Amino acid sequence: MHARDSLDPSRSMWHLIAVHLRRYREANGMSGQALGDALDCDRSTVSRYESATLRIKPSHAEAVDRLWNTGGIFTNLVGFAGLTDEGDWLLSLAEFERRASRIRMWEPTVVPGLLQTPDYTRAVLTAGPANGLDADLERRKARTSAVLDRETPPRLTAFLSWAALAQLIGSREIMRDQIAHLLALGELPHITLRVVENQAGAHPGLDGPITVLTVDERDLAYDEATTRGRFLMDPLAVQEVIVKYDSISDIAAPVGPSRLLLEAELERWA
Secondary structure, eight states: OOGGGGOOTTTOHHHHHHHHHHHHHHHTTOOHHHHHHHHTSOHHHHHHHHHTSSOOOHHHHHHHHHHHTOSSHHHHHHHHHHHHGGGSHHHHHHHHHHHOSEEEEEESSSOOGGGOOHHHHHHHHHTSOOTTHHHHHHHHHHHHHHHHTSSSOOEEEEEEEHHHHHSOOSOHHHHHHHHHHHHHHHTSTTEEEEEEOGGGOSOGGGGOOEEEEEETTEEEEEEEOSSOEEEEOSHHHHHHHHHHHHHHHHHSOOHHHHHHHHHHHHHHTO
């Protein structure tokens, strides 16, 4: 299935732009290569614009408006999409996770969301605002299933912080079940779990969570702050995040010792 087949313009402004870009191009009898030539970019960039794996630059939106005499439709849509960007980041993250062929994750304080048990997730979410808890749990369940239950799941690598394993979330039983869940996931051939131990000291990952997604053979980075998240699609910005992720890899325990650490935590929570 092509990435563009999964676009839903009723739920995402960027999907709406991607769908209309393709429609206008085809209505004007232009190939992807021809549009790329007009925008002074390659055909693959146009393809990524039309699949929403790359957001069209404002300058390209303006060029498209001039090319097809749209009256500024694309310029306005891109402007509005930029304003609403931070409001739909979780929806965008779930969509990219579902399409990713590779997912790399780091969380400094909790178990990464896709690896959480339902009870652990409930305990984490209960600590925050109480509005819409059941809806939040259903969304997390759907996100996890869309990634881990796929017929061809992505290659997933997660670095687990010692602090997340040591911090009591909910109850000892919840922690025990969570650690057991991690051990079971670590047995799967497409999932790699490594622990960053306490003695690793200060490192770049303490700044916050990191997610790097490979979608349609292109890396996207997700940067999360306390109350919002944002995607980085510019190759240079994404590369900076990957370098940061690699620096965590340099200090994380190997797979075998990490499993022994998880088994020790399981015993501790017994």
